[in-house]
Amino acid sequence: VIRARLDILSCPDDCLCERYRFSAQSIIYLDNILRPYITHVTHRGHALSSLHIICIALRFFANGSFLYNIGDAEHVSKATVCRAVRNVTVALKRLLYSFVVFPGHRPTRFIKEGFHKIAGFPGVIGCIDGTHIPIIAPSVNEGDYVNRKSFHSINVQ
Template sequence: MAAGHRAIVRDRMYLRQVPRPRVFRDRSNPLEDLREEEIFARYRFRPDTIYFIVDLCQAAARDTGRCFAIPLVLCVLSYLRFLATGAFQLTVGDTVNLSQPTVSRVCRQVGQVLSALADRYICFPSGDRVRQVKQQFGAMAGFPNVVGVIDCTHVSIKKPSANPEDYIGRKGIPTINVQDYISSSDVAREDTRCTNLAPMCTPKEVLRRYDHVVYDLINGYIGDMQGFLLADSGYACTRYMLTPYMNPVGEAQARYNGALCRTRVTVEQTFGILKQRFQVLRRKLNCYPERACVHIRNCITLHNLGIDRRDIVAVDPIDPNDNPHYHGVDVGDNMDGRAAREYVTRMYFER
C-alpha cells in the first residue's frame, strides 16, 4: 500500500514538471464579424456606440508587458455582455475567448472607469432643459409644472455577510433598493433619462434616511426649479412632491389622480427599459452590495449615454390605468404637502 502511494506521488510530481502547452486564444474583434443587429442583440448597443464607450474607457487600458495583451474592445465587450445577460463570468468569457479570472478582472476595471463617469451622465436638468421637461410632461397628461417623477425598484443581490437582515426586501430576499428620478417624458422614443436621486442602499436604510436624503434633495433641486415631483402613495406628500389621493372625493380629485398616473407611468416604463436592456438587473447579481451598486449605477450611466447617442431599445407601453400604484399606507403626509395638492387640484382640475 505504501508502494502504491509512493507511485501516485511520483506520478504527480512528474506531471508537475511537464510544462503546460501555451494556448494563444483568438483575439479577433466580434464587432468586425457580426452584423449590426447581431451586435445589438448580444451587447445592447450598436457598434458606433460601443466604440464610443471604448474611447471613454481608455483609462482601463494598461501595459501588461505581454506580447498578446487583451484588446480594450474585448474588455468592454465582456462587461457589456455581462450587463446585457447577467450570465456567469465563465459563460461570458466563452463568447470572447477569455478565461473566467480574466473576465472578472476586466469587468472590475471597466466597471470602475464607467462608475467614475456617472456624474457626467446622471444629473438633474438645469437651464432651458427644465422648461423643456415641464412642457413634455404637460403635453403628456396636462399636469402643470412637473419636472420629474420618482419611484424605486429592487435588484436581487448575494446575501451579504454583514447585517444581512438589513437587505431583506419585501419579497424576503436580499435586494438593493434603487431610487430613481426620471427627468424626461418622451416615451414615444423611449427617451426616458434616469437621474439617481438617493444613494443605492437597503430598504431599511432608505426608510431611515428619507427625511435627510431624498426630501432634502427634493427641496433643494425641485424647489429651485419651481416645479413638482410626482410619486405614488408610498411616498409622503410634500410641498414639492405630490402623491395621489387615497380616497378621491369628487370629479376634480379623480381627474387629478388620473393625470398623475398618466404622467407617473414614465418611471415604470423606464424601469422596464432598463431591465429589458440590462438583464443583469432582472436576475440575481451574484455579488455583495458594494459591487452590486457599481453595476447598477453603470447600467444607468450606459442607459443615459445611449439616449444621448439615440441608441435606444423599445419596450411595450404600460397602461397607466392598469398600474396606479396606490399602496394604501400612511407615510405621514404633512400639511404643506396636502395644501399644495389641494391648490393644484383646485386650480387645474376643477371645471
Template sequence: MAGIVHRYRRRRYRQRVDAERAKPLKQYTSEELYARFRFGRDDIKYTADLVRPSLQHQTQRSHALSVEEQCLIALRFYACGTFYQVIGDNMGVRKTIVSNVVKAMSVALGSLINQFVYFPKDDQTAQTKHKFFQMGNMPSTIGAIDCTHVHIQAPYEREGEYVSRKGRHSINIQLVGNADLIITNCVVKWPGSVHDARILRESALYRALQSHRPNGIILGDSAYPLLPWLMTPFPVANTPEESRFNSSHCKTRCAIERLNGVLKRRFACLNYLRVQPKVACSIILACIVLHNIATRRHVPLDDNFDAPEPDVEPEQPPMFLHNEGHTGHAIRDAIVRNYFCY
C-alpha cells in the same frame, strides 16, 4: 563494482495555449452586435473611448487586452448576466479575466456618473415639464421617482439586511427619471430591507431640494411622503377632481416604471448578480451610465432577446414623516383647483 548511474528526465513544461479570441466588431453585423451587446459598432467605440484613460494597459505584452476587447467582454456580461465562465468561453478568454474586466470596466463607467446622470438644468426645465404634461396633463413635473430591487447572491456580511420584502437578497436602488426615460438622479448603496422613503430622506437629493426648492415637482407613489416638491396621489379620492388628479398622476408617473423595465431588459445582469454588494453596486452604476448613453444616442432596444421579465416589487406601505406634509397638502390642493376642476 559498477557505478550507479542516475538518469534525470528533463521536466517538460506545458506551454500555455490561449483560446482564440473572438473578434465581434469584425465578424458581426450591426443587428448581431445589438442583439449580443445591446450596442452598435459606433456606440461600442464611443464607450471604449470614454473608459480608455482608465483601462488602457501600459504593458507591451502580446496577450494584453485592448480597451475595445475589455469593453466587449463587459458589455456581453451586462447584456446577458450569465456566468463568467460562459462569457469567457464565448469571448475566448479565461473566467478570471472576465471577472477582472467586469470589475474594472464597472468602476471606470461608474466614475462617469456625474457626467451622464444629472438633474435638468434651467434651460432644460421647460422642455422637461412640457414632455411630462403631454403624457398625462400633470403640470410642472420635472421628474418621477421610484425604487427598484436588483437581486444578488447572499452576502457574507450583514446578510439579513439585504433580504427584501419578497424574501430575496437585493440592493434597493432609487432612480429619478424624465419623460424620455433618462435617469437624472440615482442612489445605489442601500440593502434590500431599507424602505424607499428612508433612502430618499438620507439622500443628497432630499437635502438639496429641501434647501433649494426646485422650479417644479417630482412624482412619487404612496410609499413616499407628501412634500412641497414631491407629489403623491390621494390615498382615497373623495371628489371627481381628486380622482382626475390621481389618474393624471398615475399616467405621468408611469415613466419611471417604464424606465425600470427598460433598464433591466437592456441589461439582463440586473435581474440577478452573483457577486457581493460592493461589486453589485459598481455594476449597477455602470449599467445606469450605459442606459443614459444608449438612450441619448437612440440605441434601439432589441425586444427579441431571451431575458426574464423584471420582478415587480409589492408596493410598500407609506412611511409617515411628521410635520412635513402641511405645505405639500396645500400645493397638491392648489394643483387640483387650478388644473382638474372642470
C-alpha cells in the same frame, strides 16, 4: 494557449446588438471614453485591447449569466471576465456625473413644487422608471413572477 482574437466590429450590427446590446458605433464611443481608464500597460504581446475588455463587460451586463459562460463565449478565463467587468464598472462610475445629472435649469424648490402639484407628494425631486424583463418561468414560486400582463418577468429599475 494563445487564441486568435475575434474582430468584434466586423460583426453586423444586429449580431452586436444581440450579444452586447450596443451597435458598433456605440461600442466605439464607449471605447473612446473608457480606454484611458481600462487599458493595461503591459510588456506582454497578447493583452486584451480596451475594445475586448469593454465587450466582455457588455456581454456580462447584457446577459447576466455566470462568469464561466461569458468566458467560454468570449474565449477568456473566468478571472479575465471578472477583471473586465470590475474595470469597466469602476471606469463607468468615474464618469457617472458626466452623464447622470438633474436638470440644472430649474432650482430644486420649483421641481419639488411641480411634483407636489401633480401628485401631492412633498419633497420629491425626481422619479425612477421601471420595466419588466421577460424571464423563463422559475420552478420555485412561479406565481410570484407573473406580472399584470400575465407573463413571467422581473421588474427592473
